Amino acid sequence: MILTKANNVFDLKDMFEAGTDTTFTLLKWAMAELIRHPHIMKEVQEEIREIMKFKPKVEESDLHKIQHSLQLVIKETLRLHPPASLLLQRESLENTKIQGYDIPTKTRVIINDWAIGRDPVLWEDPEDFLPKRFLNITIDYKGHEFELIPFEAGRRGCPGIMFAIASVEHYYYTDSTGVCPVD
Known part of the structure; x- marks a missing residue:
């Protein structure tokens, strides 16, 4: 591909959209789940308020310090x-076999992350929103464990993973009164 100004503009646009659209999608789902589960929202709010006490901003x-319940909600x-x-x-680089299926060389493979997250073999009560399921397990979203790979895994994983998580965490912070300013 020839590098042109137009190509660079499209590449930057793609990176910006990939980094913001997925983050906002995550935020919308997290807020929807917290609204559906007010007791969980209260736990997150109480944790942030306890840590922040009288500080006006984070x-x-x-x-x-503000990791526990908020991180659980993000993971779930x-x-x-x-x-x-x-x-x-x-694309597969060589002939291989995965769970009894033959995958020939140069076969395109797509991973269904939605199905992994709802697999009853991997998750107890997979359809339920239960952030505390992550309390005593080391599974993280950084691609080291394949039960949770929203940012993909390995060397071709999402380069913006830390930016995305920081954006989501930043969204939830409020001042010490618990009131967020409204535009």
Whole structure:
């Protein structure tokens, strides 16, 4: 491909849309689930208020403290409502066999992340929004465990994973009174 100004503009547009659209999709689903489960929303709010006490705003040094219930909600939302239900397609480099299926060389493979998040073999009560399921397990969304791969996995995983999570976490922070300004 020849690099032109037009190509660069389209590439930047694609990166911007990929980074913002998926983040907003995650935020919408998280808010919908919290509205449907007000007791969980209350836990997240109480945790943030307890940590922040009388501080007017969240500082960068506070971020590591505000992780527990908010992180659980983010993981559970990513499991139940992955922003991209079908991950980017890949092409097999050699003949292989996956769970009894022969995959010839140069076969395009698409991973259904939505189905992984609802697999009853992997998840107890897979259709239910239960953030506490992540309390005592090390599964994370960074692509190291294949039970939860909303940002894909391996060296071709999403380069904007930390930006996306930081954007979602930032969205939930309020001042110490619990009131968010409205535009």
